[in-house]
Amino acid sequence: MRMIRNGGFKDKKILLIDKEPKTKNDRTWCFWEKENGFFEEVVYRKWDTVSFLSNEFSSAMNIAPYRYKMIRGIDFYNYCFEEIRKHDFIEVVYGTINNWHYEKEGVVFVIDNKEYLLGDAQVFNSVYQPAESNKKTIRLLQHFKGWLIETKKPSFNPGEATMMDFRVHQHQGTTFAYVLPFSTTLAMVEYTLFTKELLPQEQYDKELQNYISAFLGIEEYTVKEEEFGIIPMTNEKFSFAGHGWQIGTAGGQTKASSGFTFHFIQKQSQQIVDYLLAGKSLNNLPVTPKRFRFYDNTLLHILYHNQLPGDKIFSQLFKKNKPQQVLRFLDNESSLRDELKIISSLPTWPFLKAALKQL
Numbered sequence: 286m287r288m289i290r291n292g293g294f295k296d297k298k299i300l301l302i303d304k305e306p307k308t309k310n311d312r313t314w315c316f317w318e319k320e321n322g323f324f325e326e327v328v329y330r331k332w333d334t335v336s337f338l339s340n341e342f343s344s345a346m347n348i349a350p351y352r353y354k355m356i357r358g359i360d361f362y363n364y365c366f367e368e369i370r371k372h373d374f375i376e377v378v379y380g381t382i383n384n385w386h387y388e389k390e391g392v393v394f395v396i397d398n399k400e401y402l403l404g405d406a407q408v409f410n411s412v413y414q415p416a417e418s419n420k421k422t423i424r425l426l427q428h429f430k431g432w433l434i435e436t437k438k439p440s441f442n443p444g445e446a447t448m449m450d451f452r453v454h455q456h457q458g459t460t461f462a463y464v465l466p467f468s469t470t471l472a473m474v475e476y477t478l479f480t481k482e483l484l485p486q487e488q489y490d491k492e493l494q495n496y497i498s499a500f501l502g503i504e505e506y507t508v509k510e511e512e513f514g515i516i517p518m519t520n521e522k523f524s525f526a527g528h529g530w531q532i533g534t535a536g537g538q539t540k541a542s543s544g545f546t547f548h549f550i551q552k553q554s555q556q557i558v559d560y561l562l563a564g565k566s567l568n569n570l571p572v573t574p575k576r577f578r579f580y581d582n583t584l585l586h587i588l589y590h591n592q593l594p595g596d597k598i599f600s601q602l603f604k605k606n607k608p609q610q611v612l613r614f615l616d617n618e619s620s621l622r623d624e625l626k627i628i629s630s631l632p633t634w635p636f637l638k639a640a641l642k643q644l
């Protein structure tokens with residue numbers, strides 16, 4: 286989309302390969318942004334106020350100048366493909382990529398077990414394949430189930446999204462719910478865990494039912510849609526340069542300690558386009574400063590080894606810092622000064638021990 290919009294790639298050919306057309310509303314993206322973003326037209330809802338809830342600390346926070354935004358997967362896909370179809374320098378092919386390699390004549394792709402010679406091309410890969418584990422590999426899963434529910438009586442405040450509600454039980458590990466209200470009677474309610482294993486499907490349903498009745502106080506509702514997702518949270522080393530250029534989750538754009546990815550992908554996509562247009566080598570594309578990987582891996586270590594409960598850590602984070610500072614930190618855009626303040630707001634000893642392990 287950025288290559289189309291900017292107009293500088295019309296003399297190139299772009300081939301987009303995906304295993305299937307994007308016809309389902311298979312994900313809901315949330316992120317925060319100060320200004321209007323590149324995909325503003327498909328932002329479905331945005332909120333100036335978000336709440337954080339836990340047994341230790343609860344607050345409704347005005348996050349200005351940020352706004353918490355939400356995009357529905359299907360709106361995003363329809364919007365992008367409508368635009369893509371207008372440009373014949375982009376071709377879309379559906380099929381499963383079995384593998385691909387370079388030969389003297391160019392790039393060879395094996396799609397649905399058939400070989401295609403594509404000639405001289407730059408390859409951008411967003412197919413994530415976990416690297417082999419070693420003793421130090423940490424893999425947690427962020428897994429969640431969401432229901433779009435409609436109630437008969439007004440039950441939600443559409444002016445305020447619940448970003449994290451940690452009041453739910455923490456028996457399995459770090460667990461929270463969140464609520465994205467679209468109107469007084471319609472909201473997306475999600476139940477999320479950061480753990481090593483998935484739950485049986487019926488347990489997500491049970492926990493959602495329980496959250497809706499015990500915490501939202503809603504007894505009568507209908508489930509209009511549902512969503513299920515898994516996001517990897519790992520200290521695996523990712524690099525942009527590899528077998529082709531690795532982008533998206535496959536290229537390490539998922540923040541290991543939070544699972545947020547969308548905004549990082551947007552930032553990186555813009556950088557890629559800028560570099561290509563300026564004729565700069567993609568080998569020099571800016572990478573995430575190492576200290577952020579270090580913070581993420583430290584937190585991941587603590588959660589993985591249950592050294593501190595996640596609800597306590599996030600409660601301290603939001604209790605002792607301004608929400609804007611926390612959001613900047615989660616965006617990897619904080620200053621060292623901000624970071625020292627944030628780090629000092631967390632329990633020193635477990636973090637120090639986990640940090641030493643990372644070093």
Ligand SMILES: Cc1cc2nc3c(=O)[nH]c(=O)nc-3n(C[C@H](O)[C@H](O)[C@H](O)COP(=O)(O)OP(=O)(O)OC[C@H]3O[C@@H](n4cnc5c(N)ncnc54)[C@H](O)[C@@H]3O)c2cc1C
Binds near residue numbers: 302315514515534547
């Ligand atoms: C349900 C869900 C909700 C999420 N919500 C948020 C959120 O609120 N905020 C946030 O920041 N992040 C969120 N994420 C994380 C992240 O933003 C998304 O996963 C995002 O879509 C990642 O983009 P990507 O391009 O890396 O991968 P994908 O969007 O998964 O794209 C990879 C593409 O590769 C295709 N593919 C895979 N294997 C092959 C193959 N062998 N051959 C051909 N094609 C193949 C797939 O069909 C897919 O289209 C969510 C993820 C999920 C799953």
